[in-house]
Amino acid sequence: MFIDAETLDNQTTFTSDIAVVGAGPAGIVLALELANAGYEVVLIESGGLHFSAAIQNLGEASHFDPQFHAPMSECTRRQLGGTSTIWGGRCLPYDPVDFDRRSYIPNSDWPIGYEEIAGYFQRACDYFLCGKSEFKIENIPNIAQKSIVPGLPDAEVLTSTLERWSLPTNFGKEYFNDLKQSEKIKLLYNLTCTEIETSEQNDQVELLAAKTLGGKTIRVKCQKYVLAGGALNTTRLLLASDRRHPGGIGNQSGLLGRFYMGHLSGDIAVVHFTTPPQDTVFGFDRDPDKIYLRRRFSFTREFLHEQQLPNIVAWLGSPKFGDPAHQNAILSSAYLALSTPVLKNFLTSTAMRKAAIGKEGQGIYWAHVMNVLKDFKQAITFVPRFGYGRYIAKRKIPALFVYSAANEYPLHYHSEQVPNPDSRISLSNDQDELGMRRLNIDIQFAQQDIDGVLKAHRYWDQYLRNHNCGYLKYVTDDPEASVWEQAGDGFHQVGTTRMSEHPKDGVVGNNCNVHGLDNLFVASSSIFVTSGQANSTFTIVAFALRLADHLKKIIEEKV
Ligand SMILES: Cc1cc2nc3c(=O)[nH]c(=O)nc-3n(C[C@H](O)[C@H](O)[C@H](O)COP(=O)(O)OP(=O)(O)OC[C@H]3O[C@@H](n4cnc5c(N)ncnc54)[C@H](O)[C@@H]3O)c2cc1C
Incomplete structure (x- = not known):
């Protein structure tokens, strides 16, 4: 079912099994997988069914250096289908080496291996409509x-x-009917999640607060919550939910927003x-x-x-x-x-x-x-x-x-791009129309990046x-000098909620669970520890499928 949030009564509360924030490739795949397994899903999408400049503007950064980073209006899309409405459609997975321990690249250690994700490649190919999972x-x-x-x-x-x-596959268009006809999915569009609220003990998410441009406030209460708003917007939401969590949710390590790569x-x-x-x-x-x-x-x-x-x-x-x-x-x-x-x-x-x-x-x-x-x-x-x-x-x-x-x-x-803790995003004091603080983006390339290209x-x-x-x-x-001049990204957003075994080393654990909260998960390239040579979306969807399987398992175990 599709619901335009602007048509709802102010202060409406939705309840469901799982909430997914963001209807790009990651959010759509998760919602469909969970719905097909019989779970009720509320899918919250900031954008509408079509492009709107006013909604797109909600994602604009307060500060970025145009030499090194594209404007968010060029490198993300706020509408059903997310950035897959404008992407190129190139599909390839991360390589085994991306998960290897490489002492010559500091901070490149994933807590999981390539084999944890390789089993999801064919299912990912099916969603992308890019054929067999064969890359040789x-x-x-x-x-x-x-x-x-x-x-x-x-x-x-x-x-x-x-x-x-x-195709290039626009996930909003390709899966429009599946989403609309699903009895298990409620897509709330024109609704931006502005805050994650946690319990007194700070160990559980209690609800998501969301707003429309027309001034409605909507609440969503579920058992489990998944953030799939694209890398920078996911991290922005965690950073902005800092009322009870100084520095943002999941920031025990001080690494939330750091290791931003392209x-x-x-x-x-x-x-x-x-x-x-x-x-x-x-x-x-x-x-x-x-x-x-x-x-x-x-x-x-x-x-x-x-x-x-x-x-x-x-x-x-x-x-x-x-x-x-x-x-x-x-x-x-x-x-x-x-x-x-x-x-x-x-x-x-x-x-x-x-x-x-x-x-x-x-x-x-x-x-x-x-x-x-x-x-x-x-x-x-x-x-x-x-x-x-x-x-x-x-x-x-x-x-x-x-x-x-x-x-x-x-x-x-x-x-x-090698992981670098100083390459980061943070919140500015500048607010968007919904009162959410906008991002400062400070992506930094290093001499090791340049030397790698030359070598x-x-x-x-x-x-x-x-x-x-x-x-x-x-x-x-x-x-x-030419490699330096051409260094710049924003289109492939990687890192800022890096995966780690221990909370002191990152933001999410091996199952994409935000450290310290037992019902909050991230489905995004923000969790990636390294950026690899591959564009991110194929691996994002492979991780979304892995997370969907994990959620099904833990919900079944509870029952
Ligand atoms: C021009 C261009 C070309 C590209 N080409 C390729 C390519 O060839 N291959 C490749 O692998 N990648 C490519 N990419 C990158 C690719 O588009 C992204 O990696 C991919 O779309 C990420 O998917 P996602 O679901 O994580 O996020 P997105 O697609 O960005 O979707 C996130 C969704 O979440 C919504 N959202 C965000 N915040 C909130 C909130 N607070 N509340 C509610 N909703 C929210 C947004 O509106 C959006 O719809 C390209 C990108 C661009 C811009």
């Missing part, structure tokens, strides 16, 4: 060419590991292959289920340990569309489409547009027109085909890649040369 090219039967270019074997560097793409991504080099250009696998493969797959350059687990590298991958990219120097009619057509007022907002989100085009500006507009005119035939045949695949087909082409006759491709890196490029270059397949060409005179 050798196990994909219909793909004949297993190496990225002929003669390049898997060694300390691998080119056989894969990432998969979902990924380092960017380009400092191009790969020049010396193999036949037509044999280079760039862009996407498709598996027998037509799921889009992409290969990357990664490292073996052993090599990462030996060389003391953070986890990092890179893939063959396209030149940024915005720079007309590429002289490519297809890329210039894409640039012109993505720069056209009105059309640009329809085609993609602000964040994705910025990532694809790089530079945007009036001065270079005509240079793009000239590129298109020079190879008009190519542009005119490409646009309808790509347009259909990207915007009309149910399973969308994830991105635009173009063949390089010179056999040269930008190498786009995506790296782990990885040296090993990729060496590997290509050792196998006589090519080499890297740096596109900047100062790669180190």
Whole structure:
């Protein structure tokens, strides 16, 4: 059942078995899993069924450095489906190395191992609609060419590991009917949870207080409570619930809000292959289920340990569309489409547009027109085909890649950011329209992050040369400065309620339970101890499934 909270009487109280705060991928999966097991779920969503700028504004931070972090309005979405309404849809799990003890990366110790989560990958794939839980090219039967270019074997560097793409699956749209038709789920939308209230003894959550923009206050009382508001908003709610818990709920360690991480991504080099250009696998493969797959350059687990590298991958990219120097009619057509007022907002989100085009500006507009005119035939045949695949087909082409006759491709890196207690979020004194204190975001990158990216490029270059397949060409005179310049995130929010065995070392325990409270849980990448090379959402959903199983078990045991 869907209920617009603005239509409720002020001071209404809902009771249920389980409350879930946030209806993004994590909250929706949890709600469906628990409802299917027979439990009553109240799902509280700050946003509505569609986008509203006034509600989105509730999540805006008070302070952040735009050099290192995107505005919350670009990197989160407050509506049914959460940020999956604007995401890219790239799906891949964390790697075993992300859970390894790595003495060369301080504070990277998870209290649980990879095997605790690997069993949930296929169920996660099912929710994402991204096919089989298979992330190695050798196990994909219909793909004949297993190496990225002929003669390049898997060694300390691998080119056989894969990432998969979902539709991209908008969880609000895809699971709309399941949520609406469930007799067990009450979705309260346009309702923002503003405070977690605990018992006299402070060992139990007693209720959630929530508000609407129209001025209603609603209460939700349940046996168990799960926070699934996305990493930063989940932590914000814990920090803001500080009436009886100085520094916020779950902050015995003083670590609530700390170890905020994302990924380092960017380009400092191009790969020049010396193999036949037509044999280079760039862009996407498709598996027998037509799921889009992409290969990357990664490292073996052993090599990462030996060389003391953070986890990092890179893939063959396209030149940024915005720079007309590429002289490519297809890329210039894409640039012109993505720069056209009105059309640009329809085609993609602000964040994705910025990532694809790089530079945007009036001065270079005509240079793009000239590129298109020079190879008009190519542009005119490409646009309808790509347009259909990207915007009309149910399973969308994830991105635009173009063949390089010179056999040269930008190498786009995506790296782990090492855990750093000084990289953090905290509450400001600035309040949103509901009276909730807004966040100050202070994400900090470290020299170890930058060195990891530089070192990885040296090993990729060496590997290509050792196998006589090519080499890297740096596109900047100062790669180190360039990695620093490109360091910045906000789209993949990791950490701030880190998992730990003992309350003194973190915020949640091994079962995502907030330390010190026996009925409060977190379903979010905020619990992650490391950021890995992988985007977070696939692993978020795997953890949500694990938490759903845990909740079913402990509720059954009680009965
Ligand atoms: C442009 C872009 C591209 C991305 N691409 C990828 C990608 O390709 N692959 C990938 O893995 N990840 C990607 N991500 C990240 C991905 O979108 C997130 O990791 C994912 O959506 C997180 O899911 P979640 O359920 O934890 O949180 P969210 O999706 O953020 O959902 C949280 C929900 O909780 C609600 N909420 C928050 N606070 C409250 C409150 N106090 N009360 C009630 N409700 C609340 C919000 O309104 C929201 O609906 C991308 C993100 C962006 C912005």
